[in-house]
Amino acid sequence: MHPMSESDRDIACITRIRAGDSGALAELYDRHGGLLYSVILKILGRAADAEDVLQEAWFQVWKQAASYDRSRGPVVAWLVTLARSRAIDRYRSAAARQRMEKAVEADPEVATLPGPAATAEQDQLHERVSTALESLTPEQRQVLQLAYFGGLSQSEVATRIGAPLGTVKSWTRQGLLKLRELLPQQEWA
């Protein structure tokens, strides 16, 4: 018998959550809570907001586990998408949008925030992804970060960096494909 991969365990957790098993939610949280918190914190920049959004996101996982569709990707991708969407919604509704945009590019606030240490797995994954991002062109990296963490639409990204919209669209896709190619699924799922 093969041991269950992390991806299989995630799917099993989703099935149990659908049946009302709160222990499965706790297990999934312990595995991916750090990643989701890091994304939310990077977008919002403030720990208090990030904690609030993190809890909302996980409660949504609890209530809407039935909406996870396996054919659309691994559980962790669904979790991250859900957490990011909630963070971007909060970010857009926040008055201090300008301050947050600075955080996207330089991480000044996040870098100085005190907080519990991440897990070793999270650190390793961060290292690998950061190294892979360095392999992208600076333009590809910039459009991905502005769109993903800054919550900008493609037109807004184009305006921000002064590039044609079509070029921004192309950089976005090429950047994502390159990232996926550099880090095949088994590296993280």
Next chain:
Amino acid sequence: MSAHRERYLDLCAARVLGCLDESDRFEFEAHLASACAECEAELARLGEGAALLAASAPPMAPPSHVRARLLERVQADLASEGATERGGVRAPRAARSHSSSWGWATAFAAAAALAIVSYGSWQTGERLRHELETTQGRVTELTAKVENERSWASLFDSREARIVSLAPTGADSTGLAGRLVYDAASHRAVVILDNATARPGSDYELWAIRGGAPASLGLLRPDASGRFTVRLPDAGDIAGLEAFAVSLEREGGSGNPTAPGGPVVLVGKVAG
């Protein structure tokens, strides 16, 4: 058709990053509604890339109280769901247990109570029947809407579909641009204007140009959400069609169905 395909694949990337422009959203969602296997596969592939991007955020662990509060909230949710389910079952059991071992007066009271319960049940049944009828009507209405949406979505997959870019003529400096998806088979079209804003006292008007002569196809007005995505059930025959154009008119349009009254702001040639 290859450029068309590339365009959708680029939009897959924007969608997984959640950065689709509103002007692209309608067209792309309509395309996805047609169950394009290639785009579905691309979305899954790029979705993993997007999730990886998440790990580039500086790794942090959430404070332990977030987990504790989450689990408390989940327990409260479970408890409230459980109470609702139990409440529905317990009441009828209690009513039945009282009906057999009492004297006639008690039996009368029980019968009266049963009558009340029966009347209540009948009322509930009537209410549920009414709700069911209302819901069925709503389902029929929604089914018709979905069919209509599906029918419009199929326009983007039609072999006869053509995309006409509407380029600015320079008569307007607001960054207005647009495109028109035209199905030569059904004569239907969807017009999407980018950077268009509703201007008090003016309207955009769409024109079909044949043999150099314009013919009005009607006004282009924003939908409830403010987007200029306009569906035309009949944009006319492709035969002899040279171009589409958009003019900026006074409110209500040109007034002359064969000639714009205001400046022509967008023009798109129809490829032969």
